[in-house]
Amino acid sequence: MTEAKIIDGKAFAADVRGRVKSAVDVLKADHGITPGLAVVLVGEDPASQVYVRNKGKQTLEAGMNSYEFKMPDTVSQEELLAKVAELNEDPAVNGILVQLPLPDHMDDQAVITAIDPDKDVDGFHLVNVGRLSVGATDGLIPCTPLGCLLMLKDHFGGSLSGKRAIVVGRSNIVGKPMFNLLLQESCTVTVAHSRTDDLPGECRRADIVVAAVGRPEMVKGDWIKPGAVVIDVGINRIEKPDGGTRLVGDVEFESAKSVAGAITPVPGGVGPMTIACLLRNTVTACCQQNDIPEPPM
Numbered sequence: 001m002t003e004a005k006i007i008d009g010k011a012f013a014a015d016v017r018g019r020v021k022s023a024v025d026v027l028k029a030d031h032g033i034t035p036g037l038a039v040v041l042v043g044e045d046p047a048s049q050v051y052v053r054n055k056g057k058q059t060l061e062a063g064m065n066s067y068e069f070k071m072p073d074t075v076s077q078e079e080l081l082a083k084v085a086e087l088n089e090d091p092a093v094n095g096i097l098v099q100l101p102l103p104d105h106m107d108d109q110a111v112i113t114a115i116d117p118d119k120d121v122d123g124f125h126l127v128n129v130g131r132l133s134v135g136a137t138d139g140l141i142p143c144t145p146l147g148c149l150l151m152l153k154d155h156f157g158g159s160l161s162g163k164r165a166i167v168v169g170r171s172n173i174v175g176k177p178m179f180n181l182l183l184q185e186s187c188t189v190t191v192a193h194s195r196t197d198d199l200p201g202e203c204r205r206a207d208i209v210v211a212a213v214g215r216p217e218m219v220k221g222d223w224i225k226p227g228a229v230v231i232d233v234g235i236n237r238i239e240k241p242d243g244g245t246r247l248v249g250d251v252e253f254e255s256a257k258s259v260a261g262a263i264t265p266v267p268g269g270v271g272p273m274t275i276a277c278l279l280r281n282t283v284t285a286c287c288q289q290n291d292i293p294e295p296p297m
Ligand SMILES: Nc1nc2c(c(=O)[nH]1)N[C@@H](CN(C=O)c1ccc(C(=O)N[C@@H](CCC(=O)O)C(=O)O)cc1)CN2
Pocket: 051, 097, 098, 099, 100, 101, 122, 143, 144, 235, 247, 266, 267, 268, 269, 270, 271, 272, 273, 274, 275
């Protein structure tokens, strides 16, 4: 058995960003419009600070306007909601993202609900959840599942029709939207979770495994059907024997790569696609708000 193809998420994301930039160039040249993305960060979580900085940097590199708002973790939910309301009304802002997780004293869903669904470039608003579940074409799709789908479609040369897929994990942010996207692509989809009976057996039936449980290296190589495509959404920091730390996914990479047909690594797999798809969603939102056709991306 040959080793799996390693899907290079970094290169793939760079390619998506290049296509987003070309689309932005078209919007500027043909319509005089520059898309704008507003990102709100509450508190000082170190990982969130890095993600928000990268979002701002990549937004500018794609030729779009970036607006960054930092609020202390002592800010009240009312103050955050007032900021969201202001961004909803700002015509220069086409996309709004509130970085998660929010501090404990805030209700994530209440904040997401306050975002104008047409500017909800995270795709987390109930209106966008509904649009995705009925297959509407005007919805905004959550960035991480969209990134997974783009990589899968590329791998299979476009069509996923008839593939047996399993999504391990049922979160609102990844598992459930991933289920809907794969179903829309005419896959036969199983959603597995902590109560699933015989999880290894369920995984072994799948041509596509999307692991999004948040448990380090839980999915083992002998759970994978030979030749299957494995998309690892997990980002888990674990301790090394020498006391340092390293990032691992939800899949045991070494054992899985000798069985799978293709596999995404961690880091450098799905992660970079999240921000690339955020930029893509911002262009999509901008085109929808201005009633102009979306340039190919
Ligand atoms: N409002 C949102 N909050 C959060 C989201 C989101 O999509 N919307 N997703 C995550 C964080 N996130 C972006 O916000 C994100 C996570 C990871 C990566 C990434 O590129 N990861 C790298 C590894 C990075 C590292 O070394 O730690 C990789 O996997 O290669 C990008 C964006 C939660 N919050």
